[in-house]
Amino acid sequence: MPLLIHQFAIGSDNLGILIHDQSTGRTASIDAGEEAPILQAVKETGWTLTDLFITHHHGDHIAALQPLKERFGARVVAPAADAHRIPAIDVAVREGDEVQLGETGFTIFETPGHTSGHIAYYSAEAKVVFAGDTLFSMGCGRLFEGTPHEMWTSLSKLARLPDETLLYCGHEYTLSNASFALRYDAGNAALQKRAQAVEALRAKGEFTIPSTIGLEKATNPFLRAAELDLARAVGLAGHPAVEVFAALRDAKNKG
Numbered sequence: 001m002p003l004l005i006h007q008f009a010i011g012s013d014n015l016g017i018l019i020h021d022q023s024t025g026r027t028a029s030i031d032a033g034e035e036a037p038i039l040q041a042v043k044e045t046g047w048t049l050t051d052l053f054i055t056h057h058h059g060d061h062i063a064a065l066q067p068l069k070e071r072f073g074a075r076v077v078a079p080a081a082d083a084h085r086i087p088a089i090d091v092a093v094r095e096g097d098e099v100q101l102g103e104t105g106f107t108i109f110e111t112p113g114h115t116s117g118h119i120a121y122y123s124a125e126a127k128v129v130f131a132g133d134t135l136f137s138m139g140c141g142r143l144f145e146g147t148p149h150e151m152w153t154s155l156s157k158l159a160r161l162p163d164e165t166l167l168y169c170g171h172e173y174t175l176s177n178a179s180f181a182l183r184y185d186a187g188n189a190a191l192q193k194r195a196q197a198v199e200a201l202r203a204k205g206e207f208t209i210p211s212t213i214g215l216e217k218a219t220n221p222f223l224r225a226a227e228l229d230l231a232r233a234v235g236l237a238g239h240p241a242v243e244v245f246a247a248l249r250d251a252k253n254k255g
């Protein structure tokens with residue numbers, strides 16, 4: 001039976017996600033940023049929270065971890081590399097580990113860059129990846145604890161997933177990401193089309209997430225750092241993709 005996914009807003013731009021394994025009823029919250037909206041989502045869906053799948057240690061992803069664990073007795077899955085700064089971990093995971101939510105399997109990818117311990121949860125059978133703050137639609141996370149090389153490697157890992165893989169992430173930043181992308185990749189027809197679609201979605205108050213890996217490969221400037229157009233846009237034609245990526249990330253930091 002398919003995995004059901006319920007997405008909702010947390011605060012101004014965080015995205016909350018509940019995933020529900022229909023065969024067993026097990027339900028995970030991807031991250032635990034704020035208790036009230038997650039409780040509201042649990043109530044609306046009628047699901048019972050059994051698991052917390054944590055991507056990284058930032059407060060807007062774990063602030064509600066302990067209250068939710070206490071309330072539901074939920075199992076906490078989180079990166080082993082963050083065991084010193086994420087409380088109450090039950091299952092500490094590393095690259096390549098497999099985690100089950102009932103009958104739905106997930107593979108763990110270590111994706112350092114935004115933070116050193118960041119992980120993503122990928123289900124081949126459900127064709128979905130929960131990428132936290134590593135890969136956004138048309139953007140990527142800031143490099144708080146990693147080098148451009150680490151983040152480029154992490155993004156490249158996600159880009160190798162099948163094109164049809166649904167991409168869920170930690171923030172609804174897509175509209176501002178689109179305007180940045182258009183400044184550096186103006187001739188990209190797929191990007192122009194996606195930017196228009198995103199504007200229309202946001203005008204209606206709808207989420208732009210999920211995206212897909214295929215759509216991101218076609219439109220996300222940070223995944224397109226190996227393309228000559230992007231290298232030219234930052235004055236680095238002929239340079240390695242990781243240098244182009246670093247220049248794009250710097251430009252994004254400066255707004």
Ligand SMILES: [Zn+2]
Nearest residue numbers: 056058114133
């Ligand atoms: Zn973060």
